[in-house]
Amino acid sequence: MERREQLVSVAFELFYRYGVHAIGINRVIAEAGVAKKTLYSHFSSKEALVAATVDYRDRQFFAWIEGRTQSAPDELSALYALFDALDDWFNEREKLIHAFHGCYFINVSAEFGDLNHPIHQQCASHKRAMLGLITRHVSQLFSDEKTVITLSEAIATLKEGATVQAHVMGDLKAAVKAKAIAAELLNAREEH
């Protein structure tokens, strides 16, 4: 299965940087040093390869964020660590994750715009998982269920907004600014 992983990794890098529809299968196999037959023995179609890259990035990104938040000393720091991680990502200080070209799931959703498309659904799924991760931390800090939901969604929205600002406008401080807003929202509800 090592060859398959290599293929997915190369395909992801190309799709992420240049866009899915801008990269042909020939480019992928050339870059991976693999025969076309090999690719099609692992994936039934280009779309299946795209789906694999989304899954690959989902696991990679989620594991990375989870690692960054779990190493925080307490739950509040864990939420701040999320934004610190984003800041490292935007400013290319993070080797575990690839160079920043926006959020792959947002980018892929732009190319597979139909919400019902299975690849778009994979992206939605990733975002739901990220919201779940945030919610787990927030629910350790607050007991009121409505507060937990509202805060978690707000933090998720700030994360997406910061990612867009960083990519579209090139605002490298977007994560720091989003962190400050998140802190304000958290402080306003400090449980005592």
Add this chain to the structure above:
Amino acid sequence: MERREQLVSVAFELFYRYGVHAIGINRVIAEAGVAKKTLYSHFSSKEALVAATVDYRDRQFFAWIEGRTQSAPDELSALYALFDALDDWFNEREKLIHAFHGCYFINVSAEFGDLNHPIHQQCASHKRAMLGLITRHVSQLFSDEKTVITLSEAIATLKEGATVQAHVMGDLKAAVKAKAIAAELLNAREEH
């Protein structure tokens, strides 16, 4: 120039719905009922046509948002009107703007990922203009310059975040939630 406008409008709808690289020139001219030669007499290349659609959408979207905010009775309502407009957009209650397929500028930036690419720059330009519009309203409400900048950027980030949540996850209430967060930030700084 009427034919040119028709071409841009049709191209925009296709690019917006299906993505720029997924739509060929032949599809555009077929849908517009125009000869290929006519297209190339108005635009030197596909990329020039794409640039025209970004400009078209920029003017259209900005005028729409400006109209919605300017008809508000006061400056605070103007900011709320921004999120009400987004809500109408996400839920397809707005005829002036096309059916919702995410933010065209985010989508196009995903396909032209290089920040230095002229088309990406057009998208950044639009976002800067939107931030400027928000800042104009916020600066009527607060006198402290730092407060104005922080708040304006926060509102812009909430707007982008809500748009992403609505598109990727299909969260139709994203604008309402973002509005509530924006209101909280504004209230916390109420000038008195």
Add this chain to the structure above:
DNA sequence: TTAAGTGGAGACCGATCTGTCTACCTGGGG
């Protein structure tokens, strides 16, 4: 040594891509 299987290189298929060019049609002003 030989048989089986895997993967690399790349020819090939039909479709489609961007972009050019020819040929024909049509309507309005001299």
Add this chain to the structure above:
DNA sequence: CCCCAGGTAGACAGATCGGTCTCCACTTAA
């Protein structure tokens, strides 16, 4: 009535698309 500008239809070129298939070199195991 003629001319010509501007439009249509669409052939065409050269490249590339996704996907299939053949051929051959190499490895591994009996």
